[in-house]
Amino acid sequence: MSPLPLITAQTEEKLLAFLTEHGHTKFRAQQVLDWVWRKRVTTFDAMSNLPPALKNLLAEHFRFHTPEIVEIHGSADTTRKFLTKMEDGSLVESVIIPAAVAENGEKSERVTLCVSSQVGCAFGCKFCASGLLGLKRHLTTGEIIGQILSAETIAGKRVNNIVFMGMGEPLSNFDNVADALEIITSHRGLEIGARHITISTSGFVPGLKKLAAYPRQIRLAVSLHGATDEVRDQIMPVNKKWPLSQLIPALEEWSRGRNQMPTLEYILIRDINDSPKDASHLVRIAKRLHAKVNLIPYNTVEGLPWKRPSEERCRSFRDAVHKARIPVTMRYEKGHDINAACGQLRLRKEQEKNGWTPR
CATH class of the missing domain: 1.10.150.530 (DNA polymerase; domain 1)
Known part of the structure; x- marks a missing residue:
């Protein structure tokens, strides 16, 4: 039953x-x-x-239930990653990211939670740990909300900023994510403003079209990571089905009628997408979409061949984008000392349980 x-x-x-x-x-x-x-x-x-x-x-x-917290890992930068076990035994990762200082220099009360939308991921980005075990299933609305409740228990304070950047592709689990968004943003729910919520997509065009019709002003981040089909084909299999020629018009459709800039997330991987020519291609896309760019030096995943570029190479790439008058930040992954990149903690747990090793 x-x-x-x-x-x-x-x-x-x-x-x-x-x-x-x-x-x-x-x-x-x-x-x-x-x-x-x-x-x-x-x-x-x-x-x-x-x-x-x-x-x-x-x-x-009806009933009440909050997922079991299996492990909590604290980082030197105050980031905390926790692993929760769902009722079927599935393991899901979430990350709490406190902001120590606000933009005005005063102490910040912002608590960001990075939530997962699926158990594993079917999209198989080559640099990401989430997809190494494949997709097990979608998370339910209650399981998505449960991560927030667990995070508030761990943090001892209210979560007031949500990013759907954990395990899974949120737009391929659109119905459950949409219901979760209603509860999160509702005056009679968690009451977190829509502009304090960001959904990240790897480029799932059908889901982007649904999000374009969604009425709330949710922020959008696109895991671009390559500004040409050649690079994206190499590291992001989703691009073979929905290449840039389809992704960019879908992003333009989302932007139409919204007073919002999408964010292009771009993980810098040594000798893959970090050249001056790559920066030039990225600038061209950002200008077309009136987007801002968030550069992220690669967070090393055990068992994968990709490497982080040198500090000098990262700064040079950032400066090239900035020189083109594109709003750009370079964010070093918090929690690097606790394997906070998506899927790493779950992957290690599954390896311990099943003796599985990535190829």
Whole structure:
């Protein structure tokens, strides 16, 4: 028998439809959501202002559950990666990234959580640990939300910035991610502003088209990592199905009618995509999309052949992009000392359990 659905996976619309069907009012739905998200109760009995019949109805159809936290790894830069076990035994990684200093130089209260959307990944980017074990399945809405609840328990404070940059391709799990976004952004949910949420895609064009029609102003980051089909074909298999000739128009469609700049994520890999010519191709795309660029020197993954360029090479690449008047930052991966790149902790755990070694 399948377990009951999670109350924490119910959007306001879905919960209201359920309660209306059972003869209850919108006010009751608001009360339930207030108990779940404001008071953070973990039982229906704790909802003291609900009639017993309603508490019994909820208990018959829904349940509470937060994923089990298996491991927590702290970093010298205050980043914390944690591994959670889902009810079927699947392992999922998430990363908490506190911002120590705000833009004005004062202490920042921002707590960013990097969440996963799938168990593993089917897209198989050649430099990434997430895809080494392939895709096991999509994460449910409740499992996505569960990562946020677990992170708040670990951090001891509210998460107020979400990036869908963990394991998996979020736009290939669009329906569950969209429901999670409704709960995250709702006034009767986690109430995190849409502009404090970023979805990253490797270039899944069908999902980008769905996101273009999505009404909330969610930020978009594109894992470009190569500015020509030749480079992307080498390191990102998704490009063979949706090359730049399809990806760039899809990004233009997303941008249309939005007062937002997409971010082009670009991992610098030694002798693969870090030449002056690569920088020139990247500038051309960024200008066409009115995009900003985030450069990330490669975070080494054990068992993969790719290397991080020298500091001088990274700075030279950044300067070439900046000289072309493209907004550019260079972000060194936080948590480098705890293997914080996507999928590394899960990969190590699976290796320990099954004796599996990447080829």
